[in-house]
Amino acid sequence: MSSIRDVxxxxxxxxxxxxxxxxxxxxxxxxxxxxxxxxIRQLNYKPNLLARNFFKSRSYSxxxxxxxxxxxxxxxxxxxxxxxGQQKGYAVLLGDTRFSIEREAEYFLRVETRQAExxxxxxxxxxxxxxxxxxxxxFVNACECLHEAPYPTVNIDNTDAAKTVTDYLISIGHRRIGxxxxxxxxxxxxxxxxxxxxxxxxxxxxxxxxxxxxxxIPGDFSLQSGRDASNLFLKCSPRPTAIFxxxxxxxxxxxxxxxxxxxxxxxDMSVAxxxxxxxxxxxxxxxxxxxxxxxxxxxxxxRTLINILEGGADAVQRxxxxxxxxxxxSTAAPIT
Amino acid sequence: MSSIRDVxxxxxxxxxxxxxxxxxxxxxxxxxxxxxxxxIRQLNYKPNLLARNFFKSRSYSxxxxxxxxxxxxxxxxxxxxxxxGQQKGYAVLLGDTRFSIEREAEYFLRVETRQAExxxxxxxxxxxxxxxxxxxxxFVNACECLHEAPYPTVNIDNTDAAKTVTDYLISIGHRRIGxxxxxxxxxxxxxxxxxxxxxxxxxxxxxxxxxxxxxxIPGDFSLQSGRDASNLFLKCSPRPTAIFxxxxxxxxxxxxxxxxxxxxxxxDMSVAxxxxxxxxxxxxxxxxxxxxxxxxxxxxxxRTLINILEGGADAVQRxxxxxxxxxxxSTAAPIT
DNA sequence: TGTAGCAGTGTAACCGGTTACAGTTAGGCT
DNA sequence: AGCCTAACTGTAACCGGTTACACTGCTACA
Numbered sequence: 001m002s003s004i005r006d007v008x009x010x011x012x013x014x015x016x017x018x019x020x021x022x023x024x025x026x027x028x029x030x031x032x033x034x035x036x037x038x039x040i041r042q043l044n045y046k047p048n049l050l051a052r053n054f055f056k057s058r059s060y061s062x063x064x065x066x067x068x069x070x071x072x073x074x075x076x077x078x079x080x081x082x083x084x085g086q087q088k089g090y091a092v093l094l095g096d097t098r099f100s101i102e103r104e105a106e107y108f109l110r111v112e113t114r115q116a117e118x119x120x121x122x123x124x125x126x127x128x129x130x131x132x133x134x135x136x137x138x139f140v141n142a143c144e145c146l147h148e149a150p151y152p153t154v155n156i157d158n159t160d161a162a163k164t165v166t167d168y169l170i171s172i173g174h175r176r177i178g179x180x181x182x183x184x185x186x187x188x189x190x191x192x193x194x195x196x197x198x199x200x201x202x203x204x205x206x207x208x209x210x211x212x213x214x215x216x217i218p219g220d221f222s223l224q225s226g227r228d229a230s231n232l233f234l235k236c237s238p239r240p241t242a243i244f245x246x247x248x249x250x251x252x253x254x255x256x257x258x259x260x261x262x263x264x265x266x267x268d269m270s271v272a273x274x275x276x277x278x279x280x281x282x283x284x285x286x287x288x289x290x291x292x293x294x295x296x297x298x299x300x301x302x303r304t305l306i307n308i309l310e311g312g313a314d315a316v317q318r319x320x321x322x323x324x325x326x327x328x329x330s331t332a333a334p335i336t
Numbered sequence: 337m338s339s340i341r342d343v344x345x346x347x348x349x350x351x352x353x354x355x356x357x358x359x360x361x362x363x364x365x366x367x368x369x370x371x372x373x374x375x376i377r378q379l380n381y382k383p384n385l386l387a388r389n390f391f392k393s394r395s396y397s398x399x400x401x402x403x404x405x406x407x408x409x410x411x412x413x414x415x416x417x418x419x420x421g422q423q424k425g426y427a428v429l430l431g432d433t434r435f436s437i438e439r440e441a442e443y444f445l446r447v448e449t450r451q452a453e454x455x456x457x458x459x460x461x462x463x464x465x466x467x468x469x470x471x472x473x474x475f476v477n478a479c480e481c482l483h484e485a486p487y488p489t490v491n492i493d494n495t496d497a498a499k500t501v502t503d504y505l506i507s508i509g510h511r512r513i514g515x516x517x518x519x520x521x522x523x524x525x526x527x528x529x530x531x532x533x534x535x536x537x538x539x540x541x542x543x544x545x546x547x548x549x550x551x552x553i554p555g556d557f558s559l560q561s562g563r564d565a566s567n568l569f570l571k572c573s574p575r576p577t578a579i580f581x582x583x584x585x586x587x588x589x590x591x592x593x594x595x596x597x598x599x600x601x602x603x604d605m606s607v608a609x610x611x612x613x614x615x616x617x618x619x620x621x622x623x624x625x626x627x628x629x630x631x632x633x634x635x636x637x638x639r640t641l642i643n644i645l646e647g648g649a650d651a652v653q654r655x656x657x658x659x660x661x662x663x664x665x666s667t668a669a670p671i672t
Numbered sequence: 673t674g675t676a677g678c679a680g681t682g683t684a685a686c687c688g689g690t691t692a693c694a695g696t697t698a699g700g701c702t
Numbered sequence: 703a704g705c706c707t708a709a710c711t712g713t714a715a716c717c718g719g720t721t722a723c724a725c726t727g728c729t730a731c732a
Contacts, residue, residue, distance in 0.1 A: 003718055014682045019720060029680055049449040051718035054390035055687050061397075061429070061451075069415050070614075075406045082405070082432045086439070091451060092430045093397070096418045103422070113385040115397075115427060223618050256618045278406075282559050282592045284620045339688055350712045355690055365710060387688035391717050 002043040011039035022047060061091040062138075062305060063116035065107055067123050069096045071221075073247070073275050073294055074122060077143060080298025081120055088306055090117075097123065111138075118305045120298075124191050126151065135316050138308050142301040146191050152308070154301040154319040158192055161290045161323040162199025162244070165272050168288075168325055169242045170207045173333040174270065177204070178215040178240035180229050180250050196246050196274070215240050219250045226253020233269075234261060241334035242270035248277045251287055255330065266332035276326055285329035293321050338379040347375035358383060397427040398474075398641060399452035401443055403459050405432045407557075409583070409611050409630055410458060413479060416634025417456055424642055426453075433459070447474075454641045456634075460527050462487065471652050474644050478637040482527050488644070490637040490655040494528055497626045497659040498535025498580070501608050504624075504661060505578045506543045509669040510606065513540070514551040514576035516565050516586050532582050532610070551576050555586045562589020569605075570597060577670035578606035584613045587623055591666065602668035612662055621665035629657050 004022075008015040013032050020027045021036045028036070039045070053059050064081055066074045078092070085092045093116050095107035108127035110116045118138025121127065124146050126139070133139070133150060145153035169177050179200050182193035197216075204211055217232045219225035226249060233240060233254075245251035251273030255265050265271050265285055273280060276291035300319050307313050340358075344351045349368050356363045357372045364372070375381070389395050400417055402410045414428070421428045429452050431443035444463035446452045454474025457463065460482050462475070469475070469486060481489035505513050515536050518529035533552075540547055553568045555561035562585060569576060569590075581587035587609030591601050601607050601621055609616060612627035636655050643649050 004720095005718080015719080016682060016684095016721075017680085020681090023720085027680080032680080046445075046448045048393075048718055049446075049451050050386075050390045050393065050395060051687095052720075053451075054386045054689090054717090055719055055721095057384075057386065057687075059386060061427075064430075069418070070408060070411045072406060072408050072411075075408070075411050078430070079405050079432055082430055086432075086442070091397075091446065094400075094414070094418055094428045094430045096415055106422070109382075110385075110427065112382045115385050115389075223614060227618075252615070252618050256620060259620060278559060279588070279615055282563075282588050284592060284595060340690095341688080351689080352691075352712060352714095353710085356711090359690085363710080368710080384688055387717095388690075390687090390719090391689055391691095393717070 001048075002045045004045075004047070006043055007036065007039045007045050010043060011035040057114065059091075059115055059117055060089055061093050061116045062118045062120060062302070062309075063093045063095055063107060063110055065095045065097050065104060065119060065121045065123065065127065067097055067099050069094065071249075072277050072279070073292070074143070076294035077122060077298040077301075080295035080300075081302045082298075083295070084299050084302035084306070088302075090302075090306065099123075101125070117309055120301045120305055124149075135313060136308060138305060140301045140305045140308070142297050144190065144192050147195075150316065152304050152313075152317045152319075154297050154304065154321070156292055156297075156321050156323045158195035159199040159202070161274070161325075162196035162246075163203045164199075164323075164325050165274070165288075165290055166200045166203030166244055167206075168327070169244065169270065169272065169331065170203060170209070172270075172331065173336075174242040175209055176212070176215070176238060176240040176242070177209075178217065178233050178236070178243040180217050180219045180226065180233075180243055180245040180254060182246040183218070183220045193246060200244055212236075219246070221247050221249060223249045223253040226250035226255075227257040228253075230254050230257025230261060234258075234263075240269070242272070242331065244272050244274075246274050248273035248275045248280045248287060248289055251289070251330070252279065252283055255283060255285075255287075266330050267335060270331040270334070272331055280326075281328065283330065288328045288331040289326050291324045291326050293323075296321055337384075338381045340381075340383070342379055343372065343375045343381050346379060347371040393450065395427075395451055395453055396425060397429050397452045398454045398456060398638070398645075399429045399431055399443060399446055401431045401433050401440060401455060401457045401459065401463065403433055403435050405430065407585075408613050408615070409628070410479070412630035413458060413634040413637075416631035416636075417638045418634075419631070420635050420638035420642070424638075426638075426642065435459075437461075453645055456637045456641055460485075471649060472644060472647075474641060476637045476641045476644070478633050480526065480528050483531075486652065488640050488649075488653045488655075490633050490640060490657070492628055492633075492657050492659045494531035495535040495538070497610070497628075497661075498532035498582075499539045500535075500659075500661050501610070501624075501626055502536045502539030502580055503542075504663070505580065505606065505608065505667065506539060506545070508606075508667065509672075510578040511545055512548070512551070512574060512576040512578070513545075514553065514569050514572070514579040516562065516569075516579055516581040516590060517552060517554050518582040519554070519556045529582060536580060548572075555582070557583050557585060559585045559589040562586035562591075563593040564589075566590050566593025566597060570594075570599075576605070578608070578667065581607065581609050584609035584611045584616045584623060584625055587625070587666070588615065588619055591619060591621075591623075602666050603671060606667040606670070608667055616662075617664065619666065624664045624667040625662050627660045627662050629659075632657055 097103045104127045122143045124144045142154040184193040273289035280287040433439045440463045458479045460480045478490040520529040609625035616623040
């Protein structure tokens with residue numbers, strides 16, 4: 001493997017000239033540039049970025065921590081991250097934490113050891129010592145963010161979106177509306193669940209519909225938990241006429257569960273989801289849901305992180321991206 | 337940021353002793369070890385892996401090239417890669433090539449510049465100069481592999497699996513079986529499509545069913561292309577009674593398209609998919625499909641690559657992992 | 673002719689680890 | 703006591719880039 005010194009020797013110039021040619025060809029005389037270029041070609045020289053990055057003390061890599069890469073919503077976010085990374089010359093290191101704090105900590109070590117320059121975290125926790133946080137800490141939180149977080153965040157207005165979809169269900173005549181929650185409890189802590197629940201509650205309260213505890217069923221964002229929930233909703237008395245699910249996977253599972261019990265969607269029960277994953281429109285019936293700009297969340301998070309890394313961050317930015325209610329066929333007026 | 341020299345000074349030992357302590361604490365006297373340990377703690381020293389990796393000329397990173405990270409099958413493969421990577425201390429760099437040769441080449445540069453030590457490629461092409469390939473080249477091809485590829489591969493027996501599913505359709509009474517193809521043509525080159533087509537053809541031929549060209553409809557593995565194909569199959573005369581789709585997304589789209597035209601699945605048309613993505617069992621009707629060990633493909637690919645990197649590769653390995661026919665509700669005997 | 677200014681260049685230190693090699697010390701053996 | 707060995711340690715070179723600084727040579731202009 002040839003080094004810059006081999007190139008210098010072959011081109012009969014100094015290593016400094018070669019280095020300058022590589023970084024800014026304008027800086028060297030035309031004659032030298034040609035000699036260097038030819039030497040590089042002849043030796044098939046490729047600069048060793050390990051050496052360059054070491055000297056500059058920069059890795060040009062960022063780490064994305066994701067609870068589950070197999071989740072199609074997260075992979076779209078990562079796509080956005082990767083897109084900007086590629087554009088700006090940053091590599092994307094993938095950290096699938098599988099909801100484990102230990103794995104998260106292991107991955108975070110890569111920042112402390114300089115293998116990654118910053119972190120985009122798609123979960124609500126800060127891996128490391130939060131008291132050491134300053135606005136120049138290269139950390140951005142996306143997707144699931146705490147309101148009180150002191151660091152930059154990129155997400156949507158979950159409360160508002162949940163209220164929008166619930167308002168819509170009320171507007172078409174539903175009064176008994178169930179809610180299939182995401183995980184939230186002492187072990188699984190999800191700000192998304194709380195925010196969306198708040199939106200659901202606000203919509204009910206605005207319409208003077210009392211909250212029924214029995215209509216709140218816990219889930220975990222998986223297809224399976226949606227299917228499991230169908231039995232629980234059917235046991236409610238009186239039975240709800242519509243269900244707002246906190247993500248599309250659960251809505252999918254719920255629809256399947258309801259149909260397997262002989263119910264029709266939306267005639268017997270309306271179902272709405274959240275996220276607008278690609279499969280949502282291929283569900284039978286096509287899913288009414290909230291569309292999130294997943295790739296854009298990823299792109300914005302990456303831009304924000306790079307901005308911090310390159311010293312352009314004057315203040316902690318908190319991005320709130322727009323969502324849209326997508327009405328499809330899984331919701332309809334209740335049959336009276 | 338403190339360096340190994342600061343630690344040495346504080347612990348009143350040499351840098352060599354600190355380095356040895358870090359790499360193999362057995363090598364230093366107990367007394368020194370304690371002094372070093374204390375100094376490290378006091379300074380909150382973290383070794384700079386940029387420096388270590390530079391010296392060792394190793395990045396402990398590998399690059400995964402994937403045509404589309406948003407595809408849930410690929411993300412499961414990547415999950416397997418990541419799992420082994422984490423276990424063995426390798427970082428996973430993500431390269432979403434979006435089916436672009438240019439992006440692939442850009443990413444491959446990271447290997448030549450030492451940012452990544454090796455590549456796991458989930459597409460069939462070798463990014464770089466194939467004539468320079470040797471068995472010690474750190475390259476592993478998974479998922480979509482050419483039979484004649486000279487490098488290590490990890491995949492399934494696509495021909496056999498496609499034959500299995502087609503055999504099954506024939507066994508339950510179908511004679512007019514359509515096939516929704518993956519992309520293959522002058523621009524999009526897919527060995528998967530060809531292998532699965534071969535399996536389909538073999539099954540027909542074994543059952544003495546003549547191949548009908550009109551039953552072969554091209555697709556591109558997307559949900560949309562499945563939906564689009566439904567019209568084309570319905571135009572065939574005589575109409576097929578079953579369709580084998582080369583992946584689950586297209587099967588999903590096809591089922592949706594057929595239903596929207598008023599057909600019932602499986603009564604009017606049986607549909608089978610391929611991959612067994614998680615959504616397959618939540619399709620209505622639940623999809624008959626071929627289950628692929630996606631995570632295991634990723635894990636095997638990563639183990640194979642690490643084996644090459646660590647010098648344990650004696651020969652080019654070609655792994656063929658088992659598949660399984662999963663019969664669900666989207667297929668049934670044709671109504672006569 | 674003298675000199676200021678500029679473009680271009682080369683030398684060598686530097687980044688923070690690792691490790692070859694040489695040196696020191698302690699303890700066991702004859 | 704003298705010698706040998708094992709265990710441990712320290713010095714300094716090294717990896718391959720970048721870049722501060724000093725230097726050269728040329729042009730422009732008084």
